[in-house]
Amino acid sequence: MPKAKTVNLAASLEAGQWLFHGEKFTVVPNAIDYKRYIFDQTKRMEIRTKLNIGEHQILLLQVGVFNEQKNQMYSVHLLQKLHNRRRFRLLFVGDGKNKEAVVEKTHQWQLDESVMFVPPSEDMQALYSAADVLLFPSIFEPFGMVAIEAQANGLPVFESEHVPDVTEVVDGLSRKIQLSQSDEWLKAIERSEIRGGKIIDKGLIARDFGMSNFEIQSAAKKLAKFMENEVNKY
Numbered sequence: 001m002p003k004a005k006t007v008n009l010a011a012s013l014e015a016g017q018w019l020f021h022g023e024k025f026t027v028v029p030n031a032i033d034y035k036r037y038i039f040d041q042t043k044r045m046e047i048r049t050k051l052n053i054g055e056h057q058i059l060l061l062q063v064g065v066f067n068e069q070k071n072q073m074y075s076v077h078l079l080q081k082l083h084n085r086r087r088f089r090l091l092f093v094g095d096g097k098n099k100e101a102v103v104e105k106t107h108q109w110q111l112d113e114s115v116m117f118v119p120p121s122e123d124m125q126a127l128y129s130a131a132d133v134l135l136f137p138s139i140f141e142p143f144g145m146v147a148i149e150a151q152a153n154g155l156p157v158f159e160s161e162h163v164p165d166v167t168e169v170v171d172g173l174s175r176k177i178q179l180s181q182s183d184e185w186l187k188a189i190e191r192s193e194i195r196g197g198k199i200i201d202k203g204l205i206a207r208d209f210g211m212s213n214f215e216i217q218s219a220a221k222k223l224a225k226f227m228e229n230e231v232n233k234y
Helices: 013-020 041-050 072-081 099-108 124-130 145-152 182-190 202-211 216-231
Strands: 058-063 088-093 115-118 133-136 157-159 174-176
Touching: 041 124, 058 072, 058 124, 072 088, 072 099, 072 182, 088 124, 099 115, 124 145, 133 145, 145 157, 145 202, 157 182
Parallel strands: 058 088, 058 133, 088 115, 133 157, 157 174
Antiparallel strands: none
16 A cells, blocks of 8 residues: 555644654544534433442543553552542443453452443443543554544543644643643542533534534545545546
């Protein structure tokens, strides 16, 4: 494929720099149908009941493959340091080579009642709706799709400095915190609130996605136009 390609496309500036090593490329936003992820109160209650999460407990969510990049162990460390740990539950969604090590660490620190593991799901709307905060402490991140999806749900995102700024779509929902500042992560988590449908500003989400490059209809039209222009060169 590298020999046959005619153009270089990437989902973000960071991804393109990593993929193409100084070659020219065009950023094509990895857009989504944001309405598929919109907050659903019924699904929230179903998931929280299934996972035995209390009405006054805050659910922290992390989504991704278990590997060094996604840094799940960092989230376990944060949970272990929380002052009022019983107020929080931590849900990991995903599989991967490092999952067993994370499970073992939860046993070692006696966090079994606070940490839950579920495999990748086709209904991410339900899991985002059930959560109160998305943790995204990646060590490096070329893009960060889960941050986009979470914001479509109205879910606050706490992300490391390595997550590209381009993923900050909905005003006020993303907060960037350096991994070296674990105390700031803890403060942000402890100040989190339990979500409900009344505090989700769906109008703000629709406006900001409409103004962004991540709304699927407008992004598809731009890509189609780009491809048409490329074909017309030959």
